[in-house]
Amino acid sequence: MPVALVGFADPVLDAQACFRAVLDAMARPGSIHQVGGTLVAPASLCPAAAAVVLALVDGETSIFIDPAFADAADWVRFHCGVAPTPDASVAAFVLAPDLPDLRSLSCGSDEGPEDSATVIVQVAALGEGAVYTMMGPGLQYPRTFRATGLPVDFVARWAENHKLFPRGIDLILCAGDRLAALPRSLSITGG
Amino acid sequence: MAYVAVKGGERAIDNAHAWLAEERRGDLGISAIGLAQITEQLGRSVDRVMAEGSVYDTDLAALAIKQSQGDLIEAAFLLRAYRTTLPRFAIAEPVDTANMLIRRRISAVYKDLPGGQILGPTYDYTHRLLDFALAAGTVPPPAAEAIAPEAAMPRVADILGQEGLIEAHTDDGREPGDLTREPLRFPATRDVRLQALARGDEGFLLAMGYSTQRGYGGSHPFVGELRVGDCNIEITPPEIGFAIDIGDVMLTECALVNQFAGSKTVPPQFTSGYGLTFGHAERKAMGMALVDRAMRAEELGEDANAPAQNIEFMLYHSDNIEATGFVEHLKLPHYVDFQSELETIRRMRAETGQ
Amino acid sequence: MNEILQGYNFAYLDEQTKRMLRRALLKAVAIPGHQIPFGSREMPLPYGWGTGGIQVTAAVLGPNDVLKVIDQGADDTTNAVSIRRFFAKTAGVATTTDTATATIIQTRHRIPEFPLSENQILVYQVPQPEPLSKLEPSRGETRRMHALAEYGSMHVRLYEDITRFGHVAISYDYPVMVGGRYLMAPSPIPAFDNPKLHMMPALQLFGAGREKRIYAIPPYTNVRSLDFDDHPFCAGRAPHPCGLCGSETSYLDEVVVDNKGGRLFVCSDTDYCETRRAAGHVGADA
Numbered sequence: 001m002p003v004a005l006v007g008f009a010d011p012v013l014d015a016q017a018c019f020r021a022v023l024d025a026m027a028r029p030g031s032i033h034q035v036g037g038t039l040v041a042p043a044s045l046c047p048a049a050a051a052v053v054l055a056l057v058d059g060e061t062s063i064f065i066d067p068a069f070a071d072a073a074d075w076v077r078f079h080c081g082v083a084p085t086p087d088a089s090v091a092a093f094v095l096a097p098d099l100p101d102l103r104s105l106s107c108g109s110d111e112g113p114e115d116s117a118t119v120i121v122q123v124a125a126l127g128e129g130a131v132y133t134m135m136g137p138g139l140q141y142p143r144t145f146r147a148t149g150l151p152v153d154f155v156a157r158w159a160e161n162h163k164l165f166p167r168g169i170d171l172i173l174c175a176g177d178r179l180a181a182l183p184r185s186l187s188i189t190g191g
Numbered sequence: 192m193a194y195v196a197v198k199g200g201e202r203a204i205d206n207a208h209a210w211l212a213e214e215r216r217g218d219l220g221i222s223a224i225g226l227a228q229i230t231e232q233l234g235r236s237v238d239r240v241m242a243e244g245s246v247y248d249t250d251l252a253a254l255a256i257k258q259s260q261g262d263l264i265e266a267a268f269l270l271r272a273y274r275t276t277l278p279r280f281a282i283a284e285p286v287d288t289a290n291m292l293i294r295r296r297i298s299a300v301y302k303d304l305p306g307g308q309i310l311g312p313t314y315d316y317t318h319r320l321l322d323f324a325l326a327a328g329t330v331p332p333p334a335a336e337a338i339a340p341e342a343a344m345p346r347v348a349d350i351l352g353q354e355g356l357i358e359a360h361t362d363d364g365r366e367p368g369d370l371t372r373e374p375l376r377f378p379a380t381r382d383v384r385l386q387a388l389a390r391g392d393e394g395f396l397l398a399m400g401y402s403t404q405r406g407y408g409g410s411h412p413f414v415g416e417l418r419v420g421d422c423n424i425e426i427t428p429p430e431i432g433f434a435i436d437i438g439d440v441m442l443t444e445c446a447l448v449n450q451f452a453g454s455k456t457v458p459p460q461f462t463s464g465y466g467l468t469f470g471h472a473e474r475k476a477m478g479m480a481l482v483d484r485a486m487r488a489e490e491l492g493e494d495a496n497a498p499a500q501n502i503e504f505m506l507y508h509s510d511n512i513e514a515t516g517f518v519e520h521l522k523l524p525h526y527v528d529f530q531s532e533l534e535t536i537r538r539m540r541a542e543t544g545q
Numbered sequence: 546m547n548e549i550l551q552g553y554n555f556a557y558l559d560e561q562t563k564r565m566l567r568r569a570l571l572k573a574v575a576i577p578g579h580q581i582p583f584g585s586r587e588m589p590l591p592y593g594w595g596t597g598g599i600q601v602t603a604a605v606l607g608p609n610d611v612l613k614v615i616d617q618g619a620d621d622t623t624n625a626v627s628i629r630r631f632f633a634k635t636a637g638v639a640t641t642t643d644t645a646t647a648t649i650i651q652t653r654h655r656i657p658e659f660p661l662s663e664n665q666i667l668v669y670q671v672p673q674p675e676p677l678s679k680l681e682p683s684r685g686e687t688r689r690m691h692a693l694a695e696y697g698s699m700h701v702r703l704y705e706d707i708t709r710f711g712h713v714a715i716s717y718d719y720p721v722m723v724g725g726r727y728l729m730a731p732s733p734i735p736a737f738d739n740p741k742l743h744m745m746p747a748l749q750l751f752g753a754g755r756e757k758r759i760y761a762i763p764p765y766t767n768v769r770s771l772d773f774d775d776h777p778f779c780a781g782r783a784p785h786p787c788g789l790c791g792s793e794t795s796y797l798d799e800v801v802v803d804n805k806g807g808r809l810f811v812c813s814d815t816d817y818c819e820t821r822r823a824a825g826h827v828g829a830d831a
Contacts (some may be wrong), residue, residue, distance in 0.1 A: 019567045025749045026574045027763045110692035112580045114572040137577045138763040170575045183575035183825045200626040271587035374582040374757040377685040513755045515591030527617045527654045531716035531735040
């Protein structure tokens with residue numbers, strides 16, 4: 001199938017800008033960054049999620065794409081040079097339309113907690129909606145964070161993930177051309 | 192007293208590099224050495240630099256040797272740094288050394304064997320007498336030539352394998368690791384170990400191989416076979432679907448035959464240590480094979496107490512680019528740390544009243 | 546902006562290598578203080594001379610960044626000059642010696658005296674990322690010790706110093722606990738700099754090229770220098786004011802000025818010293 005959509009307009013500098021946004025998002029949990037604004041993404045993907053995939057995924061890693069994003073699979077295969085894995089439990093990246101069951105994904109080992117999944121979740125909105133309070137590395141004081149589209153039991157599910165630390169899953173939340181990140185080191189209350 | 196903080200790092204570097212370039216060129220009354228002279232007349236240096244630099248390109252290796260004033264580790268480093276910038280077009284098919292176009296092939300375990308013993312261009316039986324005729328520029332007479340034998344030259348390991356006397360190696364279908372893309376992890380599998388050794392320092396492999404012969408992890412080696420010659424490199428582009436020949440590389444392969452008493456599950460049989468390196472590099476291939484076998488001690492249920500049998504020790508110290516960088520980095524300024532030590536020692540001396 | 550060297554990718558590394566580094570960096574930030582193995586590449590500078598820091602900087606750097614490079618606290622030491630030139634040539638980025646205007650600071654052996662801010666990244670060059678290496682040479686074994694947070698041997702080593710000397714005798718690369726979980730080597734900064742690691746507003750990234758490890762301290766992260774309740778961590782400086790700017794608080798270099806025991810003490814952080822002098826501070830030897 002021909003892939004009609006282009007990737008980054010400037011593959012080097014756009015990837016760098018997107019990575020820096022994700023790095024800062026991960027280092028300052030809850031901070032919201034704009035990425036991928038000019039990117040024409042496959043219909044089901046928001047520009048931010050598409051940009052994160054382009055910036056971080058290639059043939060030397062692995063990605064699981066939720067069936068809801070089936071229209072993006074060929075685009076990812078073409079631009080990232082990687083065939084998506086059908087097995088989410090071994091994937092380094094998981095691209096999902098809503099929060100997957102984190103227990104079904106790779107959370108790394110005691111010796112290699114970095115061998116764990118980074119989940120790119122598309123949510124309805126960032127900066128509005130349910131209010132969460134977060135504390136952990138990257139935050140001088142407890143900080144509130146708002147998002148629409150996380151499950152109602154998110155705080156409980158996150159607590160289970162956080163409890164595994166230093167193992168665990170890291171989240172990148174994307175909505176439109178905005179993203180925020182929640183590293184496993186974070187404790188979250190509220191919701 | 193007026194003191195001005197030291198400035199001039201920029202100018203010092205520029206001046207140092209200019210001096211280095213002048214020294215490298217040497218006396219302008221003597222003609223500059225050409226890359227073709229290096230590839231043609233210093234072939235063993237070129238081979239070593241290609242092996243340790245992990246790039247098979249005689250012209251680039253010659254340039255690196257010229258640029259480094261013949262410092263072969265520095266030359267290998269130049270190739271390694273260049274290698275980092277090269278894109279990967281394809282991954283080659285495994286090289287078949289049984290089909291090598293042989294220049295030299297000897298076996299120490301058989302008096303004669305199919306294909307025969309071929310001494311080839313070796314220093315082995317030269318008398319090490321400085322050749323003043325060479326200094327005078329005497330042109331050697333042409334060497335005798337013969338038609339290459341048609342007979343196949345099976346590898347000694349395959350001959351022993353027909354009788355089941357040597358351990359069998361079968362393809363487990365697993366993709367080999369690649370240290371140039373992935374960091375070393377333990378336990379390191381044999382493919383990764385061999386890759387590290389093939390890039391490893393010749394002197395290190397020589398010394399560590401030697402140590403196994405002197406009793407630090409010995410395994411009674413015989414040179415089953417040592418062969419030197421050219422092998423085809425083939426790639427299979429996905430859009431074509433079959434292998435195509437993209438050129439030849441000269442390789443040296445050493446297959447040791449080592450004693451093994453057998454274990455609960457394996458009958459007594461010979462085992463092997465294996466060495467393979469770019470170019471004509473017998474010392475390196477043999478050192479590599481000795482060390483490879485020593486590193487298999489644990490796998491074969493032998494005691495593993497000698498340095499050459501310690502896989503982590505061997506793999507972390509075989510790379511001369513890493514080693515030279517870290518040893519030589521001691522030349523960098525360390526005066527901040529030294530100052531902190533000075534203060535600590537002064538404080539401790541003051542406390543003890545000395 | 547500087548002119549970019551032709552024939553090489555922006556910031557030297559190819560994009561696939563940068564992605565590998567970037568993936569490792571994100572995990573490093575998510576697991577503060579934990580060493581992430583990465584596929585370190587051969588750089589055109591030798592191992593041990595900053596290849597880890599250079600790879601981290603190359604992965605992070607963008608065209609709008611302003612880069613400062615220091616070695617021993619100084620911008621003009623030869624290796625700092627060499628690395629700054631490397632990025633000016635391969636990325637064309639603006640460079641500076643001014644700590645406040647830099648967005649990325651690559652350092653060897655020092656943390657700047659001026660506090661860093663939230664929009665800065667500090668990249669450390671790390672020769673030996675394994676804090677346990679002097680106690681246990683096998684990396685297979687130290688990896689296991691980190692997995693189990695089994696750090697008793699380090700406490701024993703510090704306690705032996707105390708019983709022998711009355712205090713801990715480690716003066717640089719003084720081990721720290723990050724986020725209460727991982728023992729971490731802060732790189733060979735003087736112990737004097739250790740308190741700056743704690744709750745720093747800037748993101749701190751550590752690259753060890755030869756040892757092929759990356760690790761990080763996110764902003765505002767708890768970093769504690771190992772100590773005991775009855776022997777709290779303390780690190781000093783030479784007991785002198787800076788001869789040039791008169792600072793009583795900065796870390797000092799000791800300069801030998803003659804053969805008769807003459808010494809001059811000056812700030813190791815050259816930008817700090819120059820900024821103070823420009824503001825009118827004068828030391829006794831200026």
